[in-house]
Amino acid sequence: MFAQHRLARNDSSHRPANANPDGRHWLFRLRREERPVAxxxxxxxxxxxxxxxxxxxxxxxxxxxxxxxxxxxxxxxxxxxxxxxxxxxxxxxxxxxxxxxxxxxxxxxxxxxxxxxxxxxxxxxxLHQRQAELKLTPPALETLAIIAYRQPLTRAEIEGIRGVQCVDMIKQLMDRGLVRIGGEDNSLGRPFLYETTRQFLELFGLRSLDALPMANSLRKPRPSAEPASEDTEGTADAAAA
Known part of the structure; x- marks a missing residue:
């Protein structure tokens, strides 16, 4: 259709029979009216x-x-x-x-x-080679699982569960946008607390952390006053704005 429009404007001998004298096809005139279309x-x-x-x-x-x-x-x-x-x-x-x-x-x-x-x-x-780009090593995946289920927690707590140092694994997860620093612990030295990000939820297709497999038995118990999910709609609105 676009090619017809160009011919109509540049060569009158190829002008469609239903074109206007100025060479503009009537279909394009209807488009410019911007009528609501279903x-x-x-x-x-x-x-x-x-x-x-x-x-x-x-x-x-x-x-x-x-x-x-x-x-x-x-x-x-x-x-x-x-x-x-x-x-x-x-x-x-x-x-x-x-x-x-x-x-x-x-x-x-x-x-x-x-x-x-x-x-x-x-x-x-x-098509996208998505698995290759987002593939995590077993140690990184294990560290991510610990943070997801036990968050928020310090690096010492993560290492206590894994039994090995996790500095590089935590840095790798933060570089990929899956983990972030969520605050500081009240213990001596006020170490950082680590938690998963909203990108983590999107990547794994989770509505909230409560949608994790076996979340009821593996997640850290929350205080009664704490909401059931860290990602409320209000938080989403603030992030989107």
């Missing part, structure tokens, strides 16, 4: 219709590199409230499920992200 996927079933607001939400999730909270989606897509954002996410997922789409909107890291389905990981790994 996009469809997999037929005209009502659940598959892309109204303008749904299309905006889908486009935002498509280009986002991180999980977005409902409030952040509402702001970016100019929606009425977070509840409308949640309803649109549910509608999009029903559309994806109906047509057997290769991707779906999943809840991760106190937010939402458009992700491919797990059964396609093998083929996508060939």
């Amino acid at each position: 996009f469809t996927l997999g037929g005209a079933h009502p659940e598959c219709i892309r109204a303008p607001r749904m299309a905006r939400v889908e486009a935002i999730l498509f280009v986002s590199q991180t999980a977005l909270s409902l409030r952040r989606i509402m702001q970016l897509a100019t929606l009425a409230d977070p509840q409308e954002a949640r309803q649109i996410l549910d509608q999009l997922n029903r559309a994806y499920d109906r047509v057997g789409s290769a991707f779906r909107i999943e809840s991760v890291a106190a937010g939402y992200q458009l992700l491919t389905r797990p059964q396609y990981a093998f083929w996508l790994g060939k």
